[in-house]
Amino acid sequence: MDIQHIRNFSIVAHIDHGKSTLADRMLELTGTITAREAKDQILDSMDIERERGITIKASGVTMEYERDGETYMLNLIDTPGHVDFHYEVSRALTACEGALLVVDASQGIQAQTLANAYVATEAGAEILGVINKVDLPAAQPELVAEEIEHVLGIRRNECFRISAKTGLGVKDLLDAVCDLLPPPADRRHEPARALIYDSHYDDYRGVICYVRVFSGTLKVRQKIRLMGEGSAYQVTELGKFRPDMRPVDELGTGEVGYVIANIRNLGDVHIGDTITDDARPAPDALRGYKPPMQMVFSDFYPGNNTEYPRLRAAFERLALNDASFSFIPQNSQALGFGFRCGFLGLLHMEIIQERLERENDIDVVQTAPTVSYEILLSDGTAKRIDSPSELPDRTQVQEIREPFVRLEIITTTDTIGGVMKLAESRRCKLVKTDYLSPTRVLFEYRAPLSEIVYDFYDQIKGISHGYATMDYEFTGFEAGDLVKIDILVNHTPVEALSLIVHRSNAEARGRKLIIKLRRSIPRHQFEIPLQVAIGGKIIARETIKAYRKDVTAKLYGGDVTRKMKVLKRQKEGKKRMKSIGSVEIPQEAFMSVLDTSD
Amino acid sequence: MVEYDSSLIEADRFPNRDAPLSGLAPQVGPDADRRMPDAGTVRLDATRPHASRRSDPEPDGTGLYVHVPFCRSKCRYCGFYSVPVAGRHTGRLVDCLLRELDQYDGIEFTTGYIGGGSPTALPAGQLIGLACQVAQRLVSGAEFTVECNPGQVEPGLLEGLRQAGVNRLSFGAQSFHPAELELLGRGHRAEDIRSSVDLARRVGYDNLGLDLIFALPGSSLTDWQYSVAAALDLGVQHISAYSLSFEPGTVFDAWRRSGRLSAVEEDLDRAMYDWTIERLGQAGLRQYEISNFARVGCECRHNLGYWANQPYVGIGPGAASSAGILPVSGLGVPNAGFCVGEPRGMGVPAMTADTDHGQGAQGRDGRAPSCSWAGRPCHGQGARVTNNPEIESYVIAVENGAPIPREVQPVNAADTLCETAVLNLRRRAGIDLATFARQTGHDALRTFAGPIQRYRDLGLIEVTPGAVRLTAPALPIADSILCDFAALE
Structure with missing residues (x-):
């Protein structure tokens, strides 16, 4: 295939804006699948993805499309839609020359639309604006086109208006993919370099690498080398997703497909690594992307x-x-x-x-989720800790640094007050406000991840009656006046309940936490003190009262069966708890740590 | 033999008294025979003398409970099954009780208890007649109790019962406050309690008990103290003091849901209970179970049987019969498994019986199905059997010689261990280690090592050389501890 007739592109969109439906329609229109075999959203293969309407793993599919008598090879690389999987969007886009940015015609730009647009721009992809669901009664394609122009700088008259569901405008869009998106650069004669943009493990075939070839050619039986790992393998199979796996003899420059090379462990393959020819290696690896960071x-x-x-x-x-x-x-x-x-x-x-x-x-x-911290020790070295319990002794700690993110929230103007108040209470610093339209506003904050990691999104949703969307991206660790709170249950410190918080709200958080604990830990036969300590000093206390009366008055022959059942149930209830000392703590208690609501 | 009006209980209304409903002589099928060599001719230490009163005796033997499901009127707090007696053909029910009792004619019972409902709601002659028949089934010297409603006793009845062999009366006093009696819906006055206790004394009873209820909605500690003082003034041998519980389906439960009344504060309930234990103790009524207090030697043997997890047979609608203790490892009372109490001719519970499995079927194949409950052989396994409470179907079944509709709850070896422990621990004496080992074949200290250790550390359980028991602070919160004995860890 002539490189000039290859197009590699992704579809990016906010969740539920119709990305997968559009992909399905394209597969149908190109004859890659027939309408009959098309089950909905064929690219999402995992059950959970389908149930949640989100895509977790990027996957690629090769389509053939006739345009003005010429056959084009269109490689669609699907991307996940959720903020947590940013890095997957970014790596999918690294393998592409273009991106279709899909926006719902009734909902307009959302936080993840923006985040995805940034990623696409960073990856150097050419972006086509697509307004989807124009057939819906609530559609306001002109308004949305205006937003797109205002926020993303894509001219409103250049946006495609389609309905992925009915197929309206999808053919024009495919034409535009051929006409407007650039072909891959022609590097046929350079040493082979292919970017691994994803991988998965198959019980029978081992690791299957999803690749985009940037230069040279990969061939079956070729000896290849993973440039980052330095390890070499023999290619046993090459192929393309159409959308099922179809073996081919070679993958040329610009093409997208898969490589199977007897790799046994997923851990042996690093996403973003470059495959090269073992005999004639490329001098440099491809620019990968930052490895995903666990936060x-x-x-x-x-x-x-x-x-x-x-x-x-x-x-x-x-x-x-x-x-x-x-x-x-x-x-x-x-x-x-x-x-x-x-x-x-x-x-x-x-x-x-x-x-x-x-x-x-x-x-x-x-246990409740916590974020990762960077600790500057007295000896000048820095150390990452993933749990408050790993925090070294106070005397050895010079500085505690916490992860910060760039947080974007899009909401309606009538809920600005509530959203801003919440953000402020979570130590978020407002960086920028932008009115997308008279009724919608975009906030950009610098926010500590720990403050938004647990229930922030739910609260934002509540305040905005489900309207607001948010997205965030890690920007770096920053020092803060952070302290560790210890929780003592019946005078015993419980590591799993400790947390690191900003000093300004340490006491309030500690108090709230033990109030929640008081509600979630059942009464015992004795009084249970719950205490909050910072650096060994008790700053707050709550008490769980002891049982005063809990005994069946009558237990005679006819009562035994029923009463034993009741007692067994009472005991069953204890089973789901963890005992610390003589106190039984239910699972919810451990989750209440990061719940900052009242 | 006591004299009674023979028109009330006619011998010829029991044609099968000597040849039970099935028409079969006592026998067991060959299979059952192999499993339970003595199943047909059980010895339950029935000959052991029981007349001498020991302190906190470990009863041995099988208790007999007869349930009279009638009341003059339904009390608002009572969750027991009973129906208004007015217009009822009570004699028919009494006949049925006796016929059901006949099914157990291999057993000599070591205690007898007629309860309800209100046994005294029956016409005097019928109750006396019932008592006579029950008395004949008891070993000599057995404790024999009849529950009495203080508003429903008169000299003839108490005299007749005494002559029939009843030697203990339990009065449902509940309270001495007119307003509380009114709230409870009791049909008697405080004065009735005093006069009926006096009457019982005059008739010659020397073992009397009173039931009282505390933590009544709206009551204060002083109110309760008044009732307890009034009960003590009567000099009875036994007091049961129950904290009110809101049983599902009662008027009280409905009223609580609707907010018309509410339970007393937990702290007040606790204060009443603590005070009761102290006050009754001072008066010489020793606490021997969570809710029961008695002069030494006057503990209710029948109820001690329940807490010792000894076998018992319940007769009448809604009554429960136990498997008793099953030898887990060959120890224990021989054949005191469920089959002991298995009524011949009624062996197939309704749930497994089809119409052919009545008298006829058994007569045809000559096989007593007494060791098969719900299709499960019971060797090594026990069961608790509870007659359905509904009177009509009970009467019809008994009169037709058909199986009595009942629920069968299997009780396996582990259940038996747990039930024995839970029941034993309700006694102040706790688990007697030797008896427990003899009954179950297991060492209680080992079987329940976890909870015993845990609660010992908390001062809620104490281990003495021969026993494990709850400490005084554990009693008001016993369920929170006993639940850890309700299943094996």
Whole structure:
């Protein structure tokens, strides 16, 4: 195929703006799949993705399209829509020359539309504006076109107005992909270089690398080298996704497909690495992209200690297909043996959690998610910690640095007050305000990740009656006046409940936390003091009163069956708890740590 | 034999008294025979003398409970099954009770208890007649209690019961406050309690008990103290003091839901309970169970049987029969498993019986199905059987010689361990380690090592050389502790 007839592009959009539907229509129009075989949103292969309407893993599909008597090869690289998977959007776009930015005609630009547009621009992709769902009664394509022009600088008359659902305007869009998006640069004669933009693990075939060839050619049986790892493999199969896997003999410059080369472990392949020819290696690797950074951590403990090996096996399986998820053994005095798990963000965590339950049926006790901190030690060295319990002794700590993000919130003008108040209470600094239209406003904040990681989005949604959207991107660690709060339950410090917070609201947070604990820990046979300590000094106390009366008055022959059932239920309730000293703490208590609501 | 009006209980209304409904002589099928060598001819230490009063005796044997499901009127707090007696053909029910009792004619019972409902709602002659028949089934010297409503006793009745063999009366006093009695919906006055206790004494009873209820909506500690003082003035041997519980389906429960009344504060309930234990103790009524107090030697043996998890047979609508203790490892009372109490001829519970499994079927194949409950052989397993409460279907079943509709709850070895522990721990004496081992074949200290250790550390359980028991501070919050004994860890 002539390189001039290859187009590599992605579709990026805010969640539910119709990205996958558009992909389906394109697959149909190009005859890649027939309407009959088209199940909806064919690119989303995982159940959870389909249920949640989001795409987690990028995947690529090759289509053939006739335009003015010429055959074009269109490679569509699908991208995830959610903020947690930014880096996947970015790596998909690195493999493309162009991007279709899809905006819902009734909802307009949303936070993730913007975030995706930035990523596309950074990746140097040519962007086509697409206004989708123009057939809906609530559609306001002209207004949206105005927003796009105002915010993204794409001229309103250059936006495509389509309905992915009915197919309206999709053919014109495909024509535009051929006419307006640039072809790959012609580097046929240079040494082979292919970017690994994704990978997945197949039980029978090992690791399957998704690649975009930037220069030279990859051939079957060729000996290749992963430039970052330095390891060499023999290519056993090359192919394209059409959308099922179809083997080919070679992948030429500009093409997109997959490589199978007897790679056994997903861990041996780094997304963003460059494949080159082992015999005639390229001098430099392709510019990859920043590896994804885990920003959210949470401990998982088996509900029953005997399930530890099963939990480990389950995590191993999950990690096989998700290089951005990590887990390391953890031993907590309070909770026993478990794992500290790292995630890209909260959604990523929820997905892992859900898959754990769905695919493995293991009861887990999970601690509240925390962020990663950078600690400047007295000796001048810096250290990353993923849990407040790892914080070194105060005397060794010069500075605690916390992760900051650029936070963007788009909301309606009538909810500005509530959103700003919430943001301020979470230590967010307003950087920029931009009116997208008379009724919609964009805020940009500099925000500490720890403040928005748990329930911030839910609260924003509540304040804006579901309207507001937000997105964030990690910008760096910044020093802050941070302190560690310890929680003592019945005079015993409980590591899993400690947290690092800003000094200004340490006391308030501590108080709120023990009030929540007081509500979630059931009464015991004795009084339980709950205390908040900072640096060994108690700053707040709550008390869980002891049972005063809890006894069945009558228990005779006819009552035994019923009463034993009641007592067994009472005992069952205790099973889902973790005992610390003589106090039984229910799982919710551990999750209440980061819940800052009242 | 006591004299009574033979028109009330006619011997010829029990044609099957000697040849029970099935028409079969006591026998067990060959299978059952192998499993339970003595199933047909059980020995339950029935000959052991019980007349001498020990302190906190460990009862041995099988208790008999007879349920009279009638009341003059329904009390507002009562969750027991009973129906208004007015217009009822009570004699028919009494006949049925006796016929059901006949099914257990292999057993000599070591205690007898007629309760309800209100047994005294029956015509005097019927209750006396019932007592006579029950008395014949008890070992000599057995404790035999009848529950009495203080508003429903008169000299003839108490005299007749005494002559029938009743040696203990339990009065449902509940309160001495007119307003509280009114609220409870009791049909008697405070004065009735005093006069009926006096009457019982005059008739010759020397073992009397009173039931009282505390933590009544709107009541104060002083109100409760007044009732307790009034009860103590009567010099009874036994007091049961129950904290009010709102049973589902009662008027009280409905009123609480609608906000018409509310439970007393937990702290007040606790204060009343603590005070009761102290005051009754001072008066010589020793607490021997969570809610029960007695002069030494006057503890209710029948109820002690429940807390010892000894076997018992319940007769009548809604009554429960136990498997009792099943030997877990060959120890324990031989054949005191469920089959002991298995009524011949009524062995197939309704849930597994089809129409052929009545008298006829058994007569045809000559096989007593007594060891098969719900299709499950019961060797090594026990069951608790509860007659359905509905009177009509009970009467019809018994009169037709059909299986009594009942629920069968399997009780396995682990259940038995747990039930025994929970029931034992309600006694102040707690778990007697030797008895527990004999009954269950297991060491309680080992079986329940976890909770025992945990609560010992908290001062809520104490272990003495021969026993494990709750400490005084544990009593008001016993359920929060006993739940850890309700299932094995």
